[in-house]
Amino acid sequence: MSAALSIDTVKEQASRLTFRNQAFINGKYVPAASGKTFDCINPATGKAITQIAEGDKEDVDRAVKAARAVFEKGSWSRMAPTQRKKVLMRFASLIEKHTTELALLETLDMGKPIRDSSRIDVPLAAQAIGWYAEAIDKLYDEIAPTGPEAVSLIRREPVGVVAAVVPWNFPLLMASWKIGPALATGNSMIVKPAEQSPLTAIRIAELAAEAGIPEGVFNVVPGFGETAGQALGRHMDVDCVTFTGSTEVGKFFLRYAGESNMKQVSLECGGKSPNIIMADAPDLDAAATAAAWGIFFNQGEVCNAGSRLVVEESVKDRVLEKVMAVGKKLIPGDPLDPKTGLGAMVDKTQMERVLGYIEAGKKEGARLALGGSRVKTETGGYYIEPTVFDKVDNRMKIAQEEIFGPVLSTITFKDADEAVKIGNDTIYGLAAAIWTKDITKAFKVSQALRAGVVWVNCFDNGHISSPFGGFKQSGFGRDKSLHAMEKYSQLKATWIHIGA
Template sequence: MLQEIDWHARAKAVALPNRPFIDGQYVDSLSGETFACIYPGDGRPLTDVASCNAADVDVAVRSARKAFEAGVWSRMAPADRRRILLRFSELILANREELALLETLNVGKPIANAYNGDVVSAAACIAWYAEAIDKVYGEVAATAYDMTTLVMREPLGIVAAVVPWNYPMSMAAWKLGPALATGNSVILKPAEQSPFTALKFGELAIEAGMPPGVLNVVPGLGHIAGKALGLHMDVDCVGFTGSTEVGKYFMQYSGQSNIKRIGLELGGKSPQVVLADCDDLDAAAAGIAAGIFANTGQVCNAGSRLIVDEKIHDQLLEKIAAQAKVFAPGDPLDTATRMGSMVSEEQMDRVLGYIDAGRADGARPVIGGGRVKTETGGFYIEPTIFEGVRNDMKIAQEEIFGPVLSAIPVKGFDEAMATANDTVYGLAGAVWTGSVKNAHRAAKSLRAGVVWVNCFDRGSLAVPFGGFKQSGFGRDKSLHAMDKYTDLKAVWFAH
């Protein structure tokens, strides 16, 4: 089905949602201000999108609060919420072609990835939390004989879900699933680079039977609409995925307003540790290449630091370079493309700046190192591998968010672990080894929220995802994600 569609023709005809979705319908923004959405595959303007400000945010919050206090969702029977969320998931899949196309037009990812990956994973996430609704119980605490004590879980109220542009649908679903399942009203604020699918989600939620006001969507600039949500006195929680820099702003906004709950999934500089006893360098090379070049490296847990024992350094780099060839940048609307464009010219220039900094610091490109496909007008960077990297270099310490791998040679297990942990981030990490002993030692040694052993970027909705240190706190996915969007209430009965 995917290959049978003329995606270029579909792109010319698709309707692009560009207005806020509030109280069950598309509305005009109060200010009338807009921002331009650009297709990063060729640099052409797609449409202007309403840029919500604090006044628009306030309208969305009042709508969400009205719905929450009326109990049309928060006090709905769990089985009925389950039914509506399952219908929402079904509608996401039913609109698979349109959603995949909107995602690719916004962010330049390969249409095959959007169609087979992002849409499917978002629908699966909503369905998973729908099914979890009536599987999470309260508690009866062990108290004195003449007392009965209940521990109940209640929704927080109004949740602002502020999501990034690298996986717009998936990241939205990671917030919407648990927040809606637990009875909250949600205001979804997509990144300004990728508003289309979030706005379509609002429309599909109403079609699924969700009451107006339960899910509102406000497109806008981060420093305006995002800040307004962070400072709003009637927003009870912000679930944010994005950069560590912006995550710190939300911490400040919470303190400056109503001490709202904050959940943060932030930046990363994930190490791929390859020990000298690794007995399958081909598998390691394939996992490492995919871990940095998939989604053009625009992944929070991208394995951007290769920490490799010097005994196998050269052999492994040769194998990774060979694997990188399948990630040659191509037309995002071509179903054969494995790696599309960067999300924007700004992001492309940022990554190229890091590549220049790597050269200036003395690192050497093994492959790549520049912009390609300039004739298209799009924003493409070729897969890049640096050797001769020291862990104190800029390219080894700062999150690049692009297809750039830094190879850092080490001697032995202890130096590998010390180097891997020598970063402010702690989102994820991996170790490649043929030793069961070293696998367990490394899993305990790596300071990261997710550790993979002889694999990379495996995931499941049943397993929590989140980081240590400046990669944030709180978890997405699994039942643990529901903790972020609920409060515990203890109720004592004397008898």
């Protein structure tokens, strides 16, 4: 969506939206079996947009039965790869075609700026599904190097019924990272969107059907984590759960799998990413600007946000000055305004959680250098200004726990060894960055950092072809790249005895 558009034009577009608000099961929109609904709140105003069907155990069971039936029937799981590719390509094209609508839904639902949802989230979601569609007929199975008396075929088969439990911070984009490879490998699936942001997942179910994905292959069950999410995690006929969200909830899914059918589980959980800026960074101003956007983008509601600025002591003041200069210009605004760069927190609970961490940082002795307050209270929305702490000790709560808000902790170091020690001193290992023009130092530090993604002289760069996921309590398994297809398939070895 062009920044040249006025906020009035965007709001007029939003006023014409209709909201799909039911579960999508076996090719049809249906109410929750219980008849219950819950409010879908606009974070910019604190007011309800619509009421969403509150899926629960019975709804999950219906969706799983539909997914299992069509999987066994084979109308998708055994469809010729070239045909499955054509259908998924149509699905990707339909998402792209409906960019304006989906971006508006995302912004109204989650509070992110419309310029981000229209330029980043929706286009990249379409790209992800299209990329996996293109990969379908490019992958080969294997033949083991046996002797002449046998042939051993090694094939990847779809795992079966996949449950994708997706987060609220990038509702459509994160869902696409799971939908693309899960469907490309021939599975049936149930998507459980976060209760804070279900609108785009519900809407694209209709686009999936329009693209030609058979009934029952793609289902969406909105609801709460402790009910619908748990029902999926414990279901005896779900073969795989892929989850993105907090480490705390990720551990629940491990427990659910162990207490049910030992289903496969992949987790992309929390992060406390260190953004390490050395004094010899090739461009300190560029590094500081990237550090600012690395924590303020998407209101800081990013799992790999650079929430710890780990900066060499000799250049800390210069770097921090630039970071705060960027932060001062990022005034929270109406997410529907194309000029807004910082939107609203997703809901009241998350806003209060972030404000609680800010208070904790002050009590522990960190210096509040910028921001720290709720703003725009007259709107009824959940806005927090960019916040920067200086003089943070890595043992402090704000340095150790994932805040998931626009709150930066600044920590200094004297040499590379200390920087690595600070960077690794966390339960998480999702991402990290190192800024230096010394290639030897860059390589050694990147190797020493315990993180699934390490950026050198940049932050949060990537592409659908490059894997994303973490070490330690940030989880296991990878989204994006061809490697993501591995978790939605199983290896089968077929040994054929030929004889001497």
